[in-house]
Structure formats: structure tokens, C-alpha cells
Amino acid sequence: MRALLVVNPAATTTSARTRDVLIHALASEMKLEAVTTEYRGHARDLARQAAEGDEIDLVVALGGDGTVNEVVNGLMDHGPDPERGPRLAVVPGGSTNVFARALGLPNDAVEATGALLDAIERGSERTVGLGMAKGTPGTADEAIPGRWFTFCAGLGFDAGVVGRVEQQRESGKRSTHALYVRQVVRQFLGEQRRHGSITLEQPGREPIEDLLLSIVCNTAPWSYLGNRPLYAAPRASFDTGLDVLGLTRLTTPAVTRYATQLLTSSPERGPQGKHAVSLHDLNEFTLHSKVPLPLQMDGDHLGLRTSVTFLGVGRALRVIV
Missing domain, CATH: 3.40.50.10330 (Probable inorganic polyphosphate/atp-NAD kinase; domain 1)
Incomplete structure (x- = not known):
């Protein structure tokens, strides 16, 4: 070989x-x-x-x-x-x-x-599905080339956290879970939680409006805090389309509730409630924002976007495992 x-x-x-x-x-x-x-x-x-x-x-x-x-x-x-x-x-x-x-x-x-x-x-090998994100045709972002992601993407709050972490790393800080937690707090205390609502559109379905956070998952767990797995979308899988967790409220009580649910999440249960939107096995959808918001894929900050189209592509890549 x-x-x-x-x-x-x-x-x-x-x-x-x-x-x-x-x-x-x-x-x-x-x-x-x-x-x-x-x-x-x-x-x-x-x-x-x-x-x-x-x-x-x-x-x-x-x-x-x-x-x-x-x-x-x-x-x-x-x-x-x-x-x-x-x-x-x-x-x-x-x-x-x-x-x-x-x-x-x-x-x-x-x-x-x-x-x-x-x-x-x-x-021993398996063929896994991947996510693809690209600029939406007919928008200011349509010329942005597509990019593949393996486990997650996000537009809004979580991408803002990733951007803050990258800034800290560029200044010499070591990447640790404590660093991420500090940046989550700083992002919450900043302006991001009060500006820029997101609309999720699917072909042939009514749009979902007023999202302040949108996490796209290609597998589960979504991430880890130390050795603790965090399940934003427990049913997400390399063998299905994309899953989405969206939140329509990021007030202190709401963030406390959903953060607690995320920390205690499991393969059977993720964040849920009247301000949480959970979608499973999507092949195509678009996230639109009223103002430019940060975009991340697989923990890499990619700048600001106003409209991103996501595709779930099954059986895309062979992996030795």
C-alpha cells in the first residue's frame, strides 16, 4: 500500500x-x-x-x-x-x-x-456521508466556493465563539477546553446574542424564522468538553443527511437551560424546549441572515456570511476504520 x-x-x-x-x-x-x-x-x-x-x-x-x-x-x-x-x-x-x-x-x-x-x-473501512456548504445562488454570497465538512458547521453564535478562540490562539494562547468555555461566556455577553436573526428555508416547506443560533451536524456527538460528549443533535449520523439545532432565544435563563441540557445530553436526548428547533436528515436547506454573521465548519472560522446553502451528501468518502 x-x-x-x-x-x-x-x-x-x-x-x-x-x-x-x-x-x-x-x-x-x-x-x-x-x-x-x-x-x-x-x-x-x-x-x-x-x-x-x-x-x-x-x-x-x-x-x-x-x-x-x-x-x-x-x-x-x-x-x-x-x-x-x-x-x-x-x-x-x-x-x-x-x-x-x-x-x-x-x-x-x-x-x-x-x-x-x-x-x-x-x-476494514466504511463509506461516510459529508456535509457541503456553499454560497446561495442569487445572493451576495453566491460566488463563495463550496466547502466540505465532516462533523459540524454553524452560522451565528457558535461560529462567533470559534472566531474568538482563533483570535486567542493567534495571540499565543494554547487551545484548551477552558479557553473555549471563556469565549462562550464572552460571546454571550457581547452583542451577538441581540442582533441578527436567521431564517432556515427548505425546498417545499414553510421557512423557520427568528433563529439566533444554528448548529448543523453531520454526526453525533457534536463536540466534546474534555471527555464528555455533547449531543446537539443526537440522531445525526454519517449514514443520514444533516441535522440542525436552532434556538430562537438566547436570554440568560434560556442559555442556562439549554447549556445544562447540552452538558447532560446523551445519544437518546439533546437540547429541547419551546425555543429549540430540531430537524433531522435534511438533504438541502439554506440559512439566511438579516446581517452578516460568522460561519464555521469543523471548528474553522470562515468569516461573515448572509446566506449559506447546506447539502447532505451520502456515501461520499471511504475511510479506514
């Missing part, structure tokens, strides 16, 4: 020594080329080149969810075609690693490498 290992040197939970050990372990079982990323978007470029050629059978992403997202977008550059092109494998190296954990992989890089080698030996 010929494999390309894409290594993010800034991965928060792996040291240079650990990465060397993992590279040697993988190289002992396959013909391996390891490349360290040097700039934002480099992982996508590397994966796209691998997909365009016929020399690579497997692309392994060693890093966090951002690295995985870039690799997936490179592999999917010409659209979904799981019967051709390299397969994907993931070795978690970030602070949260939602995609890898949703696949059932250990959250430790060394253990995950062992599991990956076992899966390769058994020929």
Missing part, C-alpha cells in the same frame, strides 16, 4: 518525538511518504495532488479536526466518488478530535495508530 501522511507540526497533543514514532510505525507496514504542512491550506493541496494522481492509495491525516477538514476538501476537490481515489485515515493530534472519535477511534495518537494498522490488516 502506498500512503501519504500529512503531518500538522502544530498539532496540540503530539510532540515531535511522538510524531517520529508514529511515522516509523506506519512506514514499517506500508510505502509511506510523510509531508509536514507549512501553511494554512497546505494539507488540502497535498490531498488534492494525491487524489489527482494514481500513485497514492491512502492519505493519513495526523492532526486535529482542522487538518482533517483540509485533507477531506483536497480529496473531495472533484466531488464525491468513493470508488476511485485514495481512502482517508485519521490519527488524532488535536485538542478535541471530534471526527476521529465519532468514527470510534481512540483519542490517543499512539493507540489510534495501532487501531489504524489493525484496520488496514483486516481491510
Whole structure:
């Protein structure tokens, strides 16, 4: 097997020594080329080149969810075609690693490498669905190119939190769960909770209006707080379309109630109530905002948008697991 290992040197939970050990372990079982990323978007470029050629059978992403997202977008550059092109494998190296954990992989890089080698030996793989977000035709955002996401996206409040975290990381702060919690509080205390309502439109259905928060899930859990899984949309799955959790109120009592429900959520029960909107297995919908709002995909802040169309694409990518 010929494999390309894409290594993010800034991965928060792996040291240079650990990465060397993992590279040697993988190289002992396959013909391996390891490349360290040097700039934002480099992982996508590397994966796209691998997909365009016929020399690579497997692309392994060693890093966090951002690295995985870039690799997936490179592999999917010409659209979904799981019967051709390299397969994907993931070795978690970030602070949260939602995609890898949703696949059932250990959250430790060394253990995950062992599991990956076992899966390769058994020929174990699955084909997963992905989400796609793109600018809505006929709007100011229509020229924005589409982008794939593996586990979640969001327009509004949660994307604002992601943007705040990225600002903190750029200033030298380490990515931790405590950092995320602090930015959630600051985002809530800011202006975002009082401005910019969102409308969700589905083909052939009545629009859902006045959403202040919209979380789009391609799988469950939505995220983790330490080792605690958080289920914004418990029924979301790689084998179905997209799920949405929307909230129409972000007052202090409402946020307290829904935050408590999220912290105590389970595969059977997520946030719910008269100000919560839960939608399951959607193939296509659009989120419109009256004012530009932040957009995030797989924990990556992508700037401000006023209209985004989401697609759930089934059986899009083969993954070794």
C-alpha cells in the first residue's frame, strides 16, 4: 500500500518525538511518504495532488479536526466518488478530535495508530456521508466556493465563539477546553446574542424564522468538553443527511437551560424546549441572515456570511476504520 501522511507540526497533543514514532510505525507496514504542512491550506493541496494522481492509495491525516477538514476538501476537490481515489485515515493530534472519535477511534495518537494498522490488516473501512456548504445562488454570497465538512458547521453564535478562540490562539494562547468555555461566556455577553436573526428555508416547506443560533451536524456527538460528549443533535449520523439545532432565544435563563441540557445530553436526548428547533436528515436547506454573521465548519472560522446553502451528501468518502 502506498500512503501519504500529512503531518500538522502544530498539532496540540503530539510532540515531535511522538510524531517520529508514529511515522516509523506506519512506514514499517506500508510505502509511506510523510509531508509536514507549512501553511494554512497546505494539507488540502497535498490531498488534492494525491487524489489527482494514481500513485497514492491512502492519505493519513495526523492532526486535529482542522487538518482533517483540509485533507477531506483536497480529496473531495472533484466531488464525491468513493470508488476511485485514495481512502482517508485519521490519527488524532488535536485538542478535541471530534471526527476521529465519532468514527470510534481512540483519542490517543499512539493507540489510534495501532487501531489504524489493525484496520488496514483486516481491510476494514466504511463509506461516510459529508456535509457541503456553499454560497446561495442569487445572493451576495453566491460566488463563495463550496466547502466540505465532516462533523459540524454553524452560522451565528457558535461560529462567533470559534472566531474568538482563533483570535486567542493567534495571540499565543494554547487551545484548551477552558479557553473555549471563556469565549462562550464572552460571546454571550457581547452583542451577538441581540442582533441578527436567521431564517432556515427548505425546498417545499414553510421557512423557520427568528433563529439566533444554528448548529448543523453531520454526526453525533457534536463536540466534546474534555471527555464528555455533547449531543446537539443526537440522531445525526454519517449514514443520514444533516441535522440542525436552532434556538430562537438566547436570554440568560434560556442559555442556562439549554447549556445544562447540552452538558447532560446523551445519544437518546439533546437540547429541547419551546425555543429549540430540531430537524433531522435534511438533504438541502439554506440559512439566511438579516446581517452578516460568522460561519464555521469543523471548528474553522470562515468569516461573515448572509446566506449559506447546506447539502447532505451520502456515501461520499471511504475511510479506514
